[in-house]
Amino acid sequence: MKITRFLPFAAAALLGLASCSKSDDSDANGKLEVRLMDAPGDFRSVVLDVRQVEVHLKEENDPDGWKTLGFTPQAINVLEYVNGRSALLVSEDFAPGDLKEIRLILGPDSYVIGTDGQRYDLKTPSGQTSGVKLKLDKATLRQRSTFQLLLDFDVAKSIVERGNWNPGKDKKERYLLKPVIRVVAQDLRAGIRGTVTPAAALPQILAIRSTILGPDTVSTSADASGAFQLNGLAAGTYQVQFFPSTTAPAGQAPYRNATRTGVNVTNDQITDLGSVSVQ
Structure with missing residues (x-):
């Protein structure tokens, strides 16, 4: 690819x-x-x-x-x-x-x-x-x-x-x-998916892979249920960053940025991060 x-x-x-x-x-x-x-x-x-x-x-x-x-x-x-x-x-x-x-x-x-x-x-x-x-x-x-x-x-x-x-x-x-x-x-069809909690945080999501030409960054946003998926990724090791776009309701713990490092992506496979908390 x-x-x-x-x-x-x-x-x-x-x-x-x-x-x-x-x-x-x-x-x-x-x-x-x-x-x-x-x-x-x-x-x-x-x-x-x-x-x-x-x-x-x-x-x-x-x-x-x-x-x-x-x-x-x-x-x-x-x-x-x-x-x-x-x-x-x-x-x-x-x-x-x-x-x-x-x-x-x-x-x-x-x-x-x-x-x-x-x-x-x-x-x-x-x-x-x-x-x-x-x-x-x-x-x-x-x-x-x-x-x-x-x-x-x-x-x-x-x-x-x-x-x-x-x-x-x-x-x-x-x-x-x-x-x-x-x-x-698209001879490669790798991706990353997962679910963010709480879903109400509606985070922006970045997947960053280091290359000899500099960082290769792909972004998306979680949907109303907290689900997200990034497609069309090259194989490699990624850092996945989460940035809430809303603030937590009064009386709840504040939303915070989150990062997953060392996420391995393999050709033709979807890597599932499971549940990621931003609170």
């Missing part, structure tokens, strides 16, 4: 990887599956206006390598896909070969709903003109096999508040979209 970090957004870019087969012989094709999941942020909704998707099948500087995909423009709320849930965006026959990168054109109607319930338009530098790109490293489709990409969109890092914004200014000028995506080739 190869993990690639790249700033330009592609969380919805692969929504339209359909009808890309170069061959009429379906037996010679592979299958491409694309799933979308999200690392949560401090918003009620994050809606992306996706207008056009192109895939590049040749070398980076070859202008003839781009192919426009059969994609229906749509708005996608990426916050619907957290806590181990993912959306199956594509399951299509695809001619064998290498995928080099994806280019996404965004429309003008992307926006967030803040914790204050207000809508704020998202400005996307270059996304509405030249497009934003996601490079793929060693994404090779083979005959009669399935290649799956999991796109992990990090909302907290991708949406940036303008440094000079204040409540008296136009709400449209508050946020910029500078996408951060973690891409996992």
Whole structure:
């Protein structure tokens, strides 16, 4: 498995990887599956206006390598896909070969709903003109096999508040979209799951693995029952951190941060942490 970090957004870019087969012989094709999941942020909704998707099948500087995909423009709320849930965006026959990168054109109607319930338009530098790109490293489709990409969109890092914004200014000028995506080739399907108590703490959860390129961090949040699951992890040893997002009711012990160290994750297996207390 190869993990690639790249700033330009592609969380919805692969929504339209359909009808890309170069061959009429379906037996010679592979299958491409694309799933979308999200690392949560401090918003009620994050809606992306996706207008056009192109895939590049040749070398980076070859202008003839781009192919426009059969994609229906749509708005996608990426916050619907957290806590181990993912959306199956594509399951299509695809001619064998290498995928080099994806280019996404965004429309003008992307926006967030803040914790204050207000809508704020998202400005996307270059996304509405030249497009934003996601490079793929060693994404090779083979005959009669399935290649799956999991796109992990990090909302907290991708949406940036303008440094000079204040409540008296136009709400449209508050946020910029500078996408951060973690891409996992799904020949590995490892994960971590567990349950947090008390569930009312609603913690944010980070799984951190040290690599030669620096920490590889994946995040999610526990649901109302306290359950959580992180998918698409590389094998290795992780530190799992828990950060309650609420305060304990009066008369109860306060919620506290918690950490589990030395969590071993093995290829194609889900590591169960059991119950983790944050009180």
